[in-house]
Amino acid sequence: MTSNSILWLRRDLRRADHPALVAAADNGPVAVLFVLDPSIFDPAGPVRQAWIARTLEATAAAYEGKLCVRLGDPAEVVPAVAAEIGARSVHVSTETEPDGSVRDRRVRDRLGELGVAWEETGSPYAVTPGRVRNGEGGAHRVFSPFAKAWRNHGWRPPAEKPADLALLELESDPEAWERLTAAATAPGLPDLPPAGEDAALHRWRTFLADDLEAYAEDRNRPDLSATSRLSPYLKLGVVHPRTLLHDLADHPGKGPAIFTNELAWREFYADVLHHNPDSLWQDLNPALAQMPYDEPEDLIQAWKNGRTGYPIVDAGMRQLLGSGWMHNRVRMITASFLCKHLHVWWPVGARHFLQHLVDGDLASNNHGWQWVAGTGTDAAPYFRIFNPMLQGPKFDPEGAYVRRWIPELRHLEGRSAHEPWKNEQGYARGYSERIVDHAEERKEALARYQLTR
Known part of the structure; x- marks a missing residue:
């Protein structure tokens, strides 16, 4: 016997290779639902909001315009939609991130009170x-x-795609799409990749x-x-x-x-x-729990703006602001600079990355930061400190990456773009001088490390 069901999309905004969609379609007609939760969407930075919005626009087109977007708390919205269409089941991809797991328990409990089955199939x-x-x-x-x-x-x-998929058409919340449209077309956005x-x-x-x-x-x-x-x-x-x-x-x-x-x-x-859900914002490895950290607001701001005076670091931070993305090697270099040169606790940098990265993934971002900081699983030893003066020429040997993102250094040819301090014209176009000395801060980082032992 067929019955209406809901496919509640979260981190699975596609049609192909979608086990939860297959399971929903096996029951009969499917309402495809996305809940725009203000508690998650509103704090996100403009880049993340725009990427979600544009991806949802593409997802709606992929589902023949029959993606229902509702605004609100999922624990209220999903049961309400289930009651609206007489759904017997709600189908989802399993969520394992801490906040998502808590949210799903709340929704599942409310659905249980209504006699609506909760079905998890597949995961991200x-x-x-x-x-x-x-x-x-x-x-x-x-x-x-x-x-x-x-x-x-x-x-x-x-x-496999469902052999026989009947999509129910539900009315979306106009305010939800208004918010999404505004986010997708917000002024000042970087050049994001095509969505969908x-x-x-x-x-x-x-x-x-x-x-x-x-x-x-x-x-x-x-x-x-x-x-x-x-x-x-x-x-x-x-x-x-x-x-x-x-x-x-x-x-x-x-x-x-x-x-x-x-x-x-x-x-x-x-x-x-x-x-280890607490490792989202706390050190997974407590060995450095006594590490003293600084909060130099002026230096942190210089790092965020790409004005540290170290070209490979500044190119990465400007790529982040200018494109919503950063090359992975440079993510490690910039993270090491904040943690080991400025002696700042890694969550400060992790939050900044999540505000600006179009691919800001909680687990990968935050544990990647801990890998660099030396406080996570499989961590790089704390005493391994990325030397930006060596990393730049090694991985950007002709200086092309630096010149692309730092206009003040485009007059310097080849490797010299990584070493403006060695060129008489290195600072002629307003590039920042180094805010800290690598050798001194490396020595300081190692001294702090010894204190924890």
């Missing part, structure tokens, strides 16, 4: 966090063993054809367009990692193996957060 990950275990049945705390166990666990093939599932799959096919083979060698070069740039799409589930892994199986070699490893890092950090 190839392997749902919590399923990969070590030999003792516990959670992994180090990446390499996790990655091996993750591969051994394996994943299902991509889900078709754009994501096009980007993936282009990467497979043009960049995958050399990915292992070129992925650390911010001066090259050598990365997949899929992270914004993965963030909102516009493409599923299982789809990518399925396609990668047809591509042997080092590049595909390294790219698979990057997907494993994403799943590892999600697993760590699932098992």
Whole structure:
């Protein structure tokens, strides 16, 4: 017997490879719902709001204009929509982030009071966090063993599209779309990538054809367009990692193996957060709990604005502000500078990144920061301090990345763009002088580290 059901979209804004959609369609007609929760949407920065808005516009088109967007608290909205259409079940992708899990329990309990079934099928990950275990049945705390166990666990093939999908048409909340339209067209936004599932799959096919083979060698070069740039799409589930892994199986070699490893890092950090929800904003590793930190507001602001006087750091911070994205190698360099040169606790930087990154993923962002800070799982030792004067020339050897994002240094050729202090004309166009001395701050960081021991 068929009955109406709801597919409640969250981090799964697509139609292809969507197990929850398949499960919903098996019951009969489906209402596709997205709840615009002001408690989540309003605090997000303009870039994140715009990316959500544009992705929802593309998702609505993919669902033939039958995406219902309602504004409010999901614990109120979802049961109300279920009552409105007489739904017997609500279908979702499993959520494992701390706030999302709490929200889902609230919604599930309210639906239970109405006699509406709660059905979880699939998740935003190839392997749902919590399923990969070590030999003792516990959670992994180090990446390499996790990655091996993750591969051994394996994943299902991509889900087939429903053979017979009947979409119910529900009226959206006009205010919800007004907010989304305003966010999508807000003034001063950076040049964001095209939104939607078709754009994501096009980007993936282009990467497979043009960049995958050399990915292992070129992925650390911010001066090259050598990365997949899929992270914004993965963030909102516009493409599923299982789809990518399925396609990668047809591509042997080092590049595909390294790219698979990057997907494993994403799943590892999600697993760590699932098992340690307090690590979202607290040190996972308490070994440095006594570390003294500073709060130099003027220096933090210089870092945020890309005016530290260290070109590779400033180029990264300006790329973040100018594009809503930053190359991963440069994320590590800029994070290390804040933590080790300015002696600032990592959440300050993590929050700034989340405000501006179009791909701002809680687990990956915050645990990546802890990796650099030396307080997370599988962390770089605290005493490993990225030297921006070496990192820049190593990964941007001709200075092209620096010149792209720092106009004040475009008159300097080649490597000299990384070393304006060595050039008589280095500061001729107003570039900032160094706000701290690398050698002194490295010594200070190591002294603070010794205090914790």
